[in-house]
Amino acid sequence: MESLQNLNRRRKAxxxxxxxTKAMEVVAAIKMRKGEETTLxxxxxxxxxxxxxxxxxxxxxxxxxxxxxxPSAKTLVILITSDRGLIGAFNTQVLRAFENFIARDRGDYxxxxxxxxxxxxxxxxxxxxxxxxxxxxxxxxVEEIAPLAxxxxxxxxxxxxxxxxxxxxxxxxxxxxxxxxxxxxxLDFRNIRKTILEIIPEHGRWAEFREKNGVSASDREIDYIFxxxxxxxxxxxxxxxxxxxxxxxxxxxxxxxxxxxxxxxxSASDNAEDLSGKLLIQFNNARQAAITGEMVEMSAxxxxxx
Amino acid sequence: MKLxxxxxxxxxxxxxxxxxxxxxxxxxxxxLDHHRPLITLLExxxxxxxLLDQSVRNFEIKSGFLEMDDHDNLSILAD
Numbered sequence: 001m002e003s004l005q006n007l008n009r010r011r012k013a014x015x016x017x018x019x020x021t022k023a024m025e026v027v028a029a030i031k032m033r034k035g036e037e038t039t040l041x042x043x044x045x046x047x048x049x050x051x052x053x054x055x056x057x058x059x060x061x062x063x064x065x066x067x068x069x070x071p072s073a074k075t076l077v078i079l080i081t082s083d084r085g086l087i088g089a090f091n092t093q094v095l096r097a098f099e100n101f102i103a104r105d106r107g108d109y110x111x112x113x114x115x116x117x118x119x120x121x122x123x124x125x126x127x128x129x130x131x132x133x134x135x136x137x138x139x140x141x142v143e144e145i146a147p148l149a150x151x152x153x154x155x156x157x158x159x160x161x162x163x164x165x166x167x168x169x170x171x172x173x174x175x176x177x178x179x180x181x182x183x184x185x186x187l188d189f190r191n192i193r194k195t196i197l198e199i200i201p202e203h204g205r206w207a208e209f210r211e212k213n214g215v216s217a218s219d220r221e222i223d224y225i226f227x228x229x230x231x232x233x234x235x236x237x238x239x240x241x242x243x244x245x246x247x248x249x250x251x252x253x254x255x256x257x258x259x260x261x262x263x264x265x266x267s268a269s270d271n272a273e274d275l276s277g278k279l280l281i282q283f284n285n286a287r288q289a290a291i292t293g294e295m296v297e298m299s300a301x302x303x304x305x306x
Numbered sequence: 307m308k309l310x311x312x313x314x315x316x317x318x319x320x321x322x323x324x325x326x327x328x329x330x331x332x333x334x335x336x337x338l339d340h341h342r343p344l345i346t347l348l349e350x351x352x353x354x355x356x357l358l359d360q361s362v363r364n365f366e367i368k369s370g371f372l373e374m375d376d377h378d379n380l381s382i383l384a385d
Binding site: 041042044045048049052055056142222223224225226227228232233236237240 | 315345383
């Protein structure tokens with residue numbers, strides 16, 4: 001049996017690890033709640049943005065640079081992960097989805113990393129990382145996403161790449177997140193409807209949006225008046241809508257990250273608690289065995305002296 | 307008409323309105339029921355929502371977009 005001191009030391013170590021994971025669990029829970037709130041609140045806006053993009057796509061004669069398809073061009077792959085670890089299988093899942101995509105798609109790629117884990121993974125695999133973005137982790141504002149959005153749209157306009165694909169995590173609920181691979185550029189207006197239906201949850205608070213804005217919408221072309229002019233409007237509207245789309249993707253990834261961390265930390269502190277309980281029992285057993293041993297010795301000595 | 311104002315903080319206003327007055331890039335406009343479908347850019351200023359009971363509600367807008375569709379739905383994307 002292990003010595004008492006050893007057992008005690010181990011139990012203390014497990015307990016202090018438990019205290020740390022407990023603290024991280026609480027922090028993650030708060031961040032998760034806040035992140036979830038931001039994400040859910042911004043959803044109606046995001047739906048409307050996609051809806052508007054789709055309607056504009058049906059308007060004939062509205063051409064813009066973002067719909068241009070160039071098959072030979074390179075593909076920019078944006079990999080969105082977390083900055084920090086201790087998050088369970090979150091990053092692994094995203095990275096696996098990314099690997100699968102690369103293996104299946106076989107294109108000519110340029111990579112951009114959002115989050116430190118994404119960057120280190122890309123470097124480990126020997127890919128060049130054209131640009132990296134850190135610190136999108138917690139509560140991000142639209143302005144903070146601007147460098148990423150400008151980088152994506154700028155490169156597309158100057159024809160550095162002809163396609164942009166994002167791999168990230170989509171927040172379905174606190175317990176369920178799933179990886180998504182979404183092509184955000186070139187804009188394919190027919191795919192937007194699919195995206196909307198993907199984002200809108202099937203049940204719960206936002207489900208009504210499905211009927212209101214989803215399937216029932218007609219495919220007719222609406223005869224819009226554009227003010228000041230359709231070109232001018234597109235110039236303003238398109239980058240903005242794209243930025244919102246990217247912002248929303250990052251928000252979803254953040255909410256998922258915190259939810260995943262919360263779950264990971266919760267099971268870590270539960271395990272620590274279990275283990276510390278077991279160690280305490282072992283410790284008590286060992287102590288009791290020592291006491292019994294001493295008692296036996298004492299009574300043996302006493303009877304020997306008689 | 308049915309007016310919905312979306313922002314990143316959520317849906318700011320949803321309901322029926324008589325009129326909607328707002329500053330756009332090409333001047334101040336007021337939209338009434340069954341306006342022709344329109345998409346335009348909004349400028350900074352106060353938007354006035356004329357409600358059904360004749361009262362007026364103000365709404366601060368920094369920038370954004372306005373869309374009127376062909377089913378009398380007016381949507382504002384406000385930043």
